[in-house]
Amino acid sequence: MARSRPRGEQDTHPCRHPRGGGSRRARPLRRDPRCSARDGDRGRGRRRTRRPRGLRGRRARRAGFEFLPRAGPLDAVADAGLGRLRGRRRPRCAARPTPRSVRAPLFRPRLRLQRADGRLGVVQLLPAHLGRADGPARPRLLVRRRACDRQRRDSARRRTRVAPTARALREAPPDRGRLDVRLVALAAAAAVAASPTAGGIRFLQAHQLESGGFAEAGSPAYPQLTAWAVLGLRAAGASPSGATAGYLVQHESEFTSAAGLALVVLAENALGQNSDRPLRRLRALQRPNGSVGPLVNGTAWSVLALRAVGAPVHRRTIRWLLARQTRAGGWGWTTGAADSNDTATVVEALRAARVTGRPIQRALRFLLRFRNRDGGFELTLGRGSDAQSTAWAVQAFLAAGKPPPRGALGYLERLHRPDGSFRYSTRYTTTPVWVTAQVLPALARKAFPLSS
Structure with a gap:
């Protein structure tokens, strides 16, 4: 049986509401940012984090949601098939995102590269995660080419052939903050041409x-x-x-x-x-x-x-x-x-x-x-x-x-x-x-x- 708190004595912990104890335990309210993780989680089991609405568990990790606390343009990166999407979720006790912060799915198609006549070429473009970017971000597409076939990164960058993107891709207006639909057309064209x-x-x-x-x-x-x-x-x-x-x-x-x-x-x-x-x-x-x-x-x-x-x-x-x-x-x-x-x-x-x-x-x-x-x-x-x-x-x-x-x-x-x-x-x-x-x-x- 829980020990009752003397009448009139208040709980001064910032995560609890100051109230009379009686025979009822004080109910914890929303976590305060001033609380440390140790104080907030003491005796309460595993801390639960907040996920975006509509995405739970594995679906959230597969969708690639990532909280970006830094300001500036959002890079929707094509990772060339190297690495996996890592979803980082905002803890409940953390501060709410500022107007300059962005939370968005990443656009990451996977590329297959093969050597032909001493050159590395894109032979396949696998499906990508498509989504929208909320906030004052200006999404753009970057193809980050890494070292393939045991070559140095700069050598692989010179030998990799990709579709021209200077004219096909444009940055979205700042007020919209959405991925340009031309990205989807480019991905489809590259997949057909290199299949x-x-x-x-x-x-x-x-x-x-x-x-x-x-x-x-x-x-x-x-x-x-x-x-x-x-x-x-x-x-x-x-x-x-x-x-x-x-x-x-x-x-x-x-x-x-x-x-x-x-x-x-x-x-x-x-x-x-x-x-x-x-x-x-x-x-x-x-x-x-x-x-x-x-x-x-x-x-x-x-x-x-x-x-x-x-x-x-x-x-x-x-x-x-x-x-x-x-x-x-x-x-x-x-x-x-x-x-x-x-x-x-x-x-x-x-x-x-x-x-x-x-x-x-x-x-x-x-x-x-x-x-x-x-x-x-x-x-x-x-x-x-x-x-x-x-x-x-x-x-x-x-x-x-x-x-x-x-x-x-x-x-x-x-x-x-x-x-x-x-x-x-x-x-x-x-x-x-x-x-x-x-x-x-x-x-x-x-x-x-x-x-x-």
Whole structure:
């Protein structure tokens, strides 16, 4: 039981109201700035601090609120991805901010720098925290470039290439104290210009030959590789040169299998060309049981090609594909063991034929078995993540109306090389043109078939 205070005796502590004690303990009121932290917190547990309205706990720290007691202009700093936001909150017993003080969220986009031809360049601008600055501050954007790639700071500053900001950025009027909307436009433009997708487009276009075909470095043009390059460029919103369509038409006879004929139909349709001849040859391969050729792979690609040109798909073909689904929920290129690539292809084909329900859900759960801790997917269990299997898995989820698996797109972006290509995996860099062509649709969040 609390000891009662004698009547008439007053508590002279500055944080307590002078009142008669009686049998009730004096209630503490607002803390006075004259109180020290030790006097104010004695016997009262952990001191609570005041956070901005609407932001509590982790949200306040993530938003980057910072109390700036000094006067002068507020620098909204782009920290180049180094360091974390630190939220400093004003204690309850501290003095209220003066009219010259400012409390505002910081504008900190994160930059990715990579070396290319002996120079450091901005290859990606990750999302930033956008907010407003309250008070008589004049926000401005500063890009603070730090030493990267084990170079001295002054050397990195000379070698770093950023978008010109002299004319694009202007200081906000003193009476408003807000970040200029042009900052957002600049950030969006820099992100698009320096994205891995843009680098992949430039890499593919650089490997197109005069004949219109595409080839790996030091090799002649190859028709199937050309068809994949066309699909990758069109999915990313780019186009090859005008000679590519003629090259595909000239080499249509080299496509003999169901999967090959479906591939050239998809490529020519993406270019807006007439693909009647390979389409007739593809339909001639259809069997009475509904399959197109003997393989699951060829049948799935045939469904994608037919849906790309707006042709109907026979119900027997869909039933044949559904009957080949394993108990685990996947498909293989034959009727044997299932893998991630063919499972993703069949999911895209079934979704193109407007198939929904349990088969799609089982297939997506089966695909998640091949996801690794690095965010990538592997072809078969124990093989290790690779770019193409990850891209196929991303497209399958997109075709099913689901978001890409967590970490999959990040894994693909980490495989991006300074020359614009994508590695096959963290260990191998084989066939960069082929890998880049199959990664671009996933980064562009496009599933097959592509619209012309």
